[in-house]
Amino acid sequence: MHEYSLACEIMDNVISIAEENAAKGVNSITVGVGRLTHVNPDQIMFCLETLREDNVSKGAQIIINEIYPEMQCECGFCEDGKKLCFVDDEIIDDIRTFLDVQCPQCGQTMHASGGHELVIESIDIEQ
Amino acid sequence: MLMHVINVGHDVLKANDKLAAKNQKLLDKNGVLAINFMGAIGSGKTTIIEKTVENLGDKYRLAVIAGDVIADMDAGRIAKLGVTTIPVNTGRECHLDAKLVEKALKSIDLADVDILLMENVGNLICPADYKLGEHLRVVVVSVTEGDDIVLKHPMIFKHTDIAIIHKKDLAEAVFASAEKMEADARHLNPDIPVLKTSIHDAQSMDKWFSTISSMADKCRENRKD
Ligand SMILES: [Zn+2]
Numbered sequence: 357m358h359e360y361s362l363a364c365e366i367m368d369n370v371i372s373i374a375e376e377n378a379a380k381g382v383n384s385i386t387v388g389v390g391r392l393t394h395v396n397p398d399q400i401m402f403c404l405e406t407l408r409e410d411n412v413s414k415g416a417q418i419i420i421n422e423i424y425p426e427m428q429c430e431c432g433f434c435e436d437g438k439k440l441c442f443v444d445d446e447i448i449d450d451i452r453t454f455l456d457v458q459c460p461q462c463g464q465t466m467h468a469s470g471g472h473e474l475v476i477e478s479i480d481i482e483q
Numbered sequence: 484m485l486m487h488v489i490n491v492g493h494d495v496l497k498a499n500d501k502l503a504a505k506n507q508k509l510l511d512k513n514g515v516l517a518i519n520f521m522g523a524i525g526s527g528k529t530t531i532i533e534k535t536v537e538n539l540g541d542k543y544r545l546a547v548i549a550g551d552v553i554a555d556m557d558a559g560r561i562a563k564l565g566v567t568t569i570p571v572n573t574g575r576e577c578h579l580d581a582k583l584v585e586k587a588l589k590s591i592d593l594a595d596v597d598i599l600l601m602e603n604v605g606n607l608i609c610p611a612d613y614k615l616g617e618h619l620r621v622v623v624v625s626v627t628e629g630d631d632i633v634l635k636h637p638m639i640f641k642h643t644d645i646a647i648i649h650k651k652d653l654a655e656a657v658f659a660s661a662e663k664m665e666a667d668a669r670h671l672n673p674d675i676p677v678l679k680t681s682i683h684d685a686q687s688m689d690k691w692f693s694t695i696s697s698m699a700d701k702c703r704e705n706r707k708d
Pocket of ligand 1: 460461
């Protein structure tokens with residue numbers, strides 16, 4: 357499982373940023389998870405919640421944003437990948453959703469751009 | 484009490500990619516062709532690496548980085564063939580990453596190597612997210628994993644350079660179709676070369692050996708003296 361080590365890396369980063377900014381505490385940590393990575397958002401949340409206990413980020417709220425790829429076609433047509441992930445408000449939890457999409461304009465296979473990130477977007481500190 | 488939002492924007496996975504690019508630069512400088520072997524446990528990665536060492540060992544100087552979660556059994560198998568083998572224990576990790584490879588590269592004399600074979604940890608999921616600095620990503624699957632294995636792991640097939648469908652001689656016995664697996668790989672990655680191999684079919688293995696020989700020759704030509 358690679359979520360644990362990724363969470364450790366995120367936490368190391370958060371702690372050093374907090375220290376650089378002379379933080380007394382961390383209120384929240386916002387992490388963006390690309391939908392095309394094999395990083396499981398629930399697992400990374402669980403790992404971060406476990407790791408925040410004995411340091412400056414104790415009690416911090418963990419916020420996970422899923423980052424969707426943009427679907428692009430050679431013909432120029434673009435679409436937010438997020439639209440593909442919902443059927444009747446229910447989310448489709450499958451990486452394949454983005455890999456085999458036909459362009460509604462011209463029928464070619466679309467290309468997913470982005471969605472490969474795991475990014476510490478922001479941290480909210482108390483000084 | 485002062486609240487303060489800091490925009491960080493640090494991409495943890497991209498940090499690995501950057502380190503991988505650095506590894507590749509080092510390999511390029513030494514004219515080394517680096518191959519990342521990814522594949523499930525039991526797919527035949529180690530066997531293919533052994534056969535590659537046996538077959539190309541006279542013509543090229545080879546080295547192997549053998550990733551394993553805890554043991555160094557695979558490394559032991561390869562080292563027996565008399566080739567430089569660096570075992571990398573990934574601990575609780577499910578993949579090799581650029582940092583582990585950077586460290587391993589320090590214990591190899593790269594000026595003395597033409598082809599570096601890197602055996603990743605046995606799974607088809609996590610290694611897909613991590614570049615190591617390789618020039619060639621090779622996915623090895625075998626028919627014994629079931630012929631839906633390709634479609635179950637689309638990302639690794641999407642982002643690979645060569646797919647090897649191994650143990651093709653066993654297909655009938657396990658009710659699997661190597662042709663279906665090949666078609667699935669092409670569906671995900673239309674231009675990908677697919678090799679259907681078996682160690683009992685010398686011709687199929689020769690195709691693989693000649694594929695990487697010609698790539699290694701190109702790398703050697705580009706070596707910066
Ligand atoms: Zn189009």
